[in-house]
Structure formats: structure tokens, C-alpha cells
Amino acid sequence: MTDDVRDRVDAALSAFLDQRGGEWPAQAPHDVLGVLRRFVLAGGKRLRPAFCYWGWRGAGAPDADEVIVAAAALELFHAFALIHDDIIDDSDRRRGEPSVHRRLAVRGAAFGRHAALLCGDLCAAWAEQMFHECGLPPDRIAGAHPILARMRTEVIAGQYLDLAAAATTVSAALTVVRLKGARYTVTRPLQIGARLAGGEALGEALAAFGDPLGDAFQLRDDVLGVFGDPRVTGKPAADDLREGKPTVLIALTREALPSARRDRFELLFGDPGLDEEGAATLREMIVATGALARVERMIGERRDEALSALEAACLPDDARKELSELAVTAIDRSH
Missing domain, CATH: 1.10.600.10 (Farnesyl Diphosphate Synthase)
Incomplete structure (x- = not known):
């Protein structure tokens, strides 16, 4: 489907x-x-439209x-x-x-x-x-529009935080994850679909599923931005490192770096002229500090939290099944 x-x-x-x-x-x-x-x-994966559609179906509305x-x-x-x-x-x-x-x-x-x-x-x-x-009926569109508007505001606020390099701590980086990626990818599309169907009461249950799943999606995106295969992701693997993108992965690395290696990390990270040798050095530091392993654990924890919330939500069986499969697609991916 x-x-x-x-x-x-x-x-x-x-x-x-x-x-x-x-x-x-x-x-x-x-x-x-x-x-x-x-x-x-x-x-494009078309995840946002898919979550919107299954938010609609999850609210009991028929295909349309x-x-x-x-x-x-x-x-x-x-x-x-x-x-x-x-x-x-x-x-x-x-x-x-x-x-x-x-x-x-x-x-x-x-x-x-x-x-x-x-x-x-x-x-x-x-x-x-x-x-x-x-x-769709104008009243249903009007009912869903506030969620659409909130999604747009969150995305731009998250992008501004990302641009301002304000995510220097793990907590701040997770805020960017939630605003810029998580809610915009999963939670808000789900809620928009449900609102279009008149399912306002599902909002909290969909957020309990969508927020951790969206976090996991964005954390996976950040891992792929450093360790992904460019032939699969369609983007150069070192772009995030050259840009100095302040992700959770980088915040965890900085927290755990020995002082003897910190100067070297800061010299390379964010260097627009970073070559592949320098990128390999940064990747080695990220792995050696345990930051990559910690992010993978965070992804797994959030996936489990999302699937538990999905199981508890009052949804039709077909919607639950499709949303479970979408969750796997969103997290276990190479691009």
C-alpha cells in the first residue's frame, strides 16, 4: 500500500x-x-505524504x-x-x-x-x-491548517538554530533534531492527516509515536551525513563535516574527546577545504569516542518507544501495520 x-x-x-x-x-x-x-x-522517499495519509486512515477515514x-x-x-x-x-x-x-x-x-x-x-x-x-471540505482543511502552520514555524526555527550553530550541547542538538526534522517528518504529517479526517482526539497518541520516531529518523540522517555511501545517499559524505554541522553525533564526540585530541578535532571540523584524509580522521575520532555507538543506541531506544506507543494507540489494524512498516523504512535505511 x-x-x-x-x-x-x-x-x-x-x-x-x-x-x-x-x-x-x-x-x-x-x-x-x-x-x-x-x-x-x-x-525522494515521500515519507511525509505517507504519514499524512496514514494519519487520515488511522482516524478511520476511507481512502480518498x-x-x-x-x-x-x-x-x-x-x-x-x-x-x-x-x-x-x-x-x-x-x-x-x-x-x-x-x-x-x-x-x-x-x-x-x-x-x-x-x-x-x-x-x-x-x-x-x-x-x-x-x-476536502473547507471546515476540515481549516481544522488541519493550524498544525500545518505550526510545522512550518518549527522547521524554520530549527533551521535557524542549526544555522546559528547553537546546538553545542547534546540537549541543544536534540532540540534541533526535534524541530527541524522529527516533528516535520512524522508527527505533524500524521496529525494533519488525522485532523483532515476529523480525528483531533488522536493528536497526543500520534505524537507519542511520531516524536520518538522522528527523532530516530533525524539521528539516522545525521549518521548518514558522516558515514553514508555517497553513491547511495546522493550527497558527498564529508559535507556535514566541512560545514561544521552541530549534530548530536558531534556534540557527543566533543563531550568524550580527550583533551590531547580536541585541538586537532576543532581544526578539522568545519574546515571548508577538508579533504578525504581529514574527514577520515574525524570519522575515526567519532568512532573512538563511542559517539557513533551511543547515537545508534539512541536510535534503537527511540524506535522501541515509538513502536510501543503505536501498539497502545487506538488505531485500525491496517493503519497500525502500515505505520509500523513506515517506521522501519524511516530508520533502517542507507539514504
């Missing part, structure tokens, strides 16, 4: 983008639409094309977040292809960044339009 949802979400996105292309002003260059369409439709459209809107918001994130991080690649600002840098790097910012803004605006025009 999850693959079916993904295919339907892709079809909904394709149809929506086709409609927007027909409305594009004739006086404006159309090349940007091709770049944006390719980025939105080129892969309208909720697929509403769920697909979350993928457009995700595209906005990724495009802007790649600009902020100066990332060259995303999903195995040049990032949007690199692809648009036909008139120089500054032009590419500015054009990509506009693409991200357009995705955010289109996400709002797609959500409101999904075809």
Missing part, C-alpha cells in the same frame, strides 16, 4: 505542476519550471484521492525546505544530482542562489495552494 500511496502522490504532484506551468507568465523564462519539476519529481492531494502538498513544502537548506549549506548535490542552486548557476553562483531562493519560495506558496485546493 505504501508504494501505491507514493505513486499516487507523484501523480498528484505531476498534475499540479502541469497546471502551474500552464499559468506561468509567457514573458518569464520557462527554464526554471523544468528545473523545479525535475527536482520535485526526481525521487483528495487526501492524496493534501498529503502531496507536504512534499512541495519539503522541496522548499531542501532547496533553501542546500543554499544555506552550500551543498553541491541532492538526490544524486546537482542541487537546484548549482543547476541554475548558468549566469554565475550568485544568480544560481538567488534563482533557487525564488524556486524555494514558489514551492512554499504552491504547497499552500495545493493543500487548500485538495477538494
Whole structure:
């Protein structure tokens, strides 16, 4: 069923983008639409739409094309977040292809960044339009919109904390995890789907499942950002290290580093010119301090907490089964 949802979400996105292309002003260059369409439709796990759909089904609502459209809107918001994130991080690649600002840098790097910012803004605006025009009753859309708005605020607040390098402790890094990734990936999409179905009473139970699962998802993402295979993740493995991304993995490493190695770590971490030898040294330090093993334990603990909450939630059996499978997909992954 999850693959079916993904295919339907892709079809909904394709149809929506086709409609927007027909409305594009004739006086404006159309090349940007091709770049944006390719980025939105080129892969992606479609986890947020899937969680939204199963939040809807978990609230007892039947399958409906309208909720697929509403769920697909979350993928457009995700595209906005990724495009802007790649600009902020100066990332060259995303999903195995040049990032949007690199692809648009036909008139120089500054032009590419500015054009990509506009693409991200357009995705955010289109996400709002797609959500409101999904075809569900207006009162249901209005009921779910506060959760959508809260999700957007949390993502941007988390991104700001990440940008400000405020996550220098494990506690602060976990706050970024929760705001920037966890709730935006799992909890809020689940709650949006349930609200669209009129299932407001499920909010706390879905959060009890979604928050720890989302934490585990983001912690896995941070591990892959340092130890993942670029051929699988679609991004250079050393980008997070060159950027100096303040993750839980790094906070744990700093806590456990012997003083004799701390200066070397700080010299390499966050160096834009970090080469593979330097990245290998940082990875060795991360492993040697036990930080990687501790993050893996944290992932396992949060997975178990999420699955226990799912078992206790008052949900239809088919929704519980699909959400359990989505949990495995979100955590046990290589990209």
C-alpha cells in the first residue's frame, strides 16, 4: 500500500505542476519550471505524504484521492525546505544530482542562489495552494491548517538554530533534531492527516509515536551525513563535516574527546577545504569516542518507544501495520 500511496502522490504532484506551468507568465523564462519539476519529481522517499495519509486512515477515514492531494502538498513544502537548506549549506548535490542552486548557476553562483531562493519560495506558496485546493471540505482543511502552520514555524526555527550553530550541547542538538526534522517528518504529517479526517482526539497518541520516531529518523540522517555511501545517499559524505554541522553525533564526540585530541578535532571540523584524509580522521575520532555507538543506541531506544506507543494507540489494524512498516523504512535505511 505504501508504494501505491507514493505513486499516487507523484501523480498528484505531476498534475499540479502541469497546471502551474500552464499559468506561468509567457514573458518569464520557462527554464526554471523544468528545473523545479525535475527536482520535485526526481525521487525522494515521500515519507511525509505517507504519514499524512496514514494519519487520515488511522482516524478511520476511507481512502480518498483528495487526501492524496493534501498529503502531496507536504512534499512541495519539503522541496522548499531542501532547496533553501542546500543554499544555506552550500551543498553541491541532492538526490544524486546537482542541487537546484548549482543547476541554475548558468549566469554565475550568485544568480544560481538567488534563482533557487525564488524556486524555494514558489514551492512554499504552491504547497499552500495545493493543500487548500485538495477538494476536502473547507471546515476540515481549516481544522488541519493550524498544525500545518505550526510545522512550518518549527522547521524554520530549527533551521535557524542549526544555522546559528547553537546546538553545542547534546540537549541543544536534540532540540534541533526535534524541530527541524522529527516533528516535520512524522508527527505533524500524521496529525494533519488525522485532523483532515476529523480525528483531533488522536493528536497526543500520534505524537507519542511520531516524536520518538522522528527523532530516530533525524539521528539516522545525521549518521548518514558522516558515514553514508555517497553513491547511495546522493550527497558527498564529508559535507556535514566541512560545514561544521552541530549534530548530536558531534556534540557527543566533543563531550568524550580527550583533551590531547580536541585541538586537532576543532581544526578539522568545519574546515571548508577538508579533504578525504581529514574527514577520515574525524570519522575515526567519532568512532573512538563511542559517539557513533551511543547515537545508534539512541536510535534503537527511540524506535522501541515509538513502536510501543503505536501498539497502545487506538488505531485500525491496517493503519497500525502500515505505520509500523513506515517506521522501519524511516530508520533502517542507507539514504
